[in-house]
Amino acid sequence: MGIRVTRDNLVPLFALGPYFAFGLLAFAGVAVLLPFAAVPYESGLYRHPLILGVVHATVLGWGVSVALGSLQQMAPVVFGTGLYSEHLAAAGAYGFGIGVACLVWGMVRFAPVLLVLGSLLVLLAVGTALVNVVRTMAPGGSPAASRIRPFVKSALFYLAVTVLLGAALAVNLAANWLGSGWQAAFAAHTAAGLVGWFAMLVLGISYHLLPFFGLTPKKFAPNFDRPVVVMLHAGIGALAFGGGAGLPWLAQAGRVVVAASVLLFLWDTRAVFAPRPTVRMHPMVTYVRLSHLYGAAVAAGAIAFPWLGANGRFVAWLGLAGLFGWLSCAILGYLHRILPFFVWHNKYWHRTDEPGVPSFRHMVHEGAAWLGLALYNAGLIGLLAVAPFGFNVTGYAVLMSLGALVATGNLLRTLMR
Known part of the structure; x- marks a missing residue:
């Protein structure tokens, strides 16, 4: 594929390590809060401050943090350049971490000053990361670079829209300056953040990472990557305008188009489920397969929305399956390869002959990785099975929490070793 890490495009640990550390700590924090958030969830209080805090800690603290760290290493490798500014990356990481902490705590405690401060810090920090990635992405390049460029550029645009609107909504809580326009905002x-940023990024990056990590054939060439980009754009626009203008038929059309784009991607990458020898099975493979299955379930749910969407439990179910199933399993799967790759090359690349230097395959404790995967997904699948019927979900939330803590602890060990 003509893509490899070199001394010139390897980003130092000090620049991107904080993104990964903060993302893992945020997910561990979410794990601690999940059993407590199960109480208002069971009561149908889906806009409870604790639930809103958990959602934003998952989306921003976990998802966006890991994505920004990964993007600022992947862009130099895929596009054959060096990162625009290592110090800008480091400054952005710390600003982002502080901003998300303020925002989430302000949301949980309903402290408008902290909420606004956190939103503005997140806005500035995301801006630094966007500058870094865009200035790093050189024109032309390998087929992989050409394939993912429209996805990455689109995702970055939607991330900018998301944080701008998020800051506007945070200020609105204190000043009510949007009036009735807050619903459109x-x-x-939500459309720009959950679909525009995450779906565009995860699907696009997966087209590169799946063959790069051997989950699909190395010479894998997708058939539908361009239609997927176009359909996602169309679906996002319909969702945003339909939801903001009170046109449910347009919003549903957007959900169907987005769901179709996800299903098209899943068909394009179906080789993920090809039989593999037992010795080649790795937690990453299972995480990614599960992510694809959760994604298919969310897509089916989005299509069925007109019949089930009036039920608040179903909407909450879609959110759980999307955030903690599709998105979190994709992040955990890829992170089990990206993090050891990044840390090993920074710490041990030129010390392979020294005693005590771990091999690449031993950077992550595989037994702990399997345990975390099993506990987390057993809890999540159980929760998704009983939640629509109003049954108690606390036990399953505890199981999810234990799995998430094992997984994040194992990956933090990789980062700190």
């Missing part, structure tokens, strides 16, 4: 905020 909220619809665009």
Whole structure:
């Protein structure tokens, strides 16, 4: 594929390590809060401050933090350049971490000053990361670079829209300056963030990472990557305008188009489920397969929304399956390869002959990785099975929490070793 890490495109640990550390700590924090958030969830209080805090800690603290760290290493490797500014990356990481902490705590405690401060810090920090990635992405390059460029650029645009609207909504809580327009801003905020940023990024990056990590054939050439980009754009626009203008038929059309784009991607990458020898099975493979299955379930749910969407439990179910199933399993799967790759090359690349230097395959404790995967997904699948019927979910939330803590602890060990 003509893509490899070199001394010139390897980003130092000090620049991107904080993104990964903060993301893992945020997910561990979410794990601690999950059993407590199960109480208002069971009561149908889906806009409870604790639930909103958990959602934003998952989306920003976990998802965006790991994504920004990964992007600022992947862009130099894929596009054959060096990172635009290592110090800008480091400054952005710390600003982002502080901003998310303020925002989430302000949301949980309903402290408008902290909420606004956190939103503005997140806005500035994300801006630094966007500058870094865009300035790093050289024109032309390998087929992989050409394939993922429209996905990455689109995702970065939607991330900028998301944080701008998020800051506007945070200020609105204190000043009520949006008036009735807050509903349109909220619809665009959720569509741009959950679909525009995450779906565009995860699907696009997966087209590169799946063959790069051997989950699909090395010479894998997708058939539908361009239609997927176009359909995602169309679906996001319909979701945002339909939700903001009170046109449910347009919003549903957007959900169907987005769901179709996800299903098209899953068909394009179906080789992920090809039989593999037992010795080649790795937690990453299972995480990614599970992510694809959760994604298919969310897509089916989005299509069925007109019949089930009036039920608040179903909407909450879609959110759980999307955030903690599709998104979190994709992040955990890829992170089990990205993090040891990044840390090993920074710490041990030129010390392979020294005693005590771990091999690449031993950077992550595989037994702990399997345990975390099993506990987390057993809890999540159980929760998704009983939640629509109003049954108690606390036990399953505890199981999820234990799995998430094992997984994050194992990956933090990789980062700190």
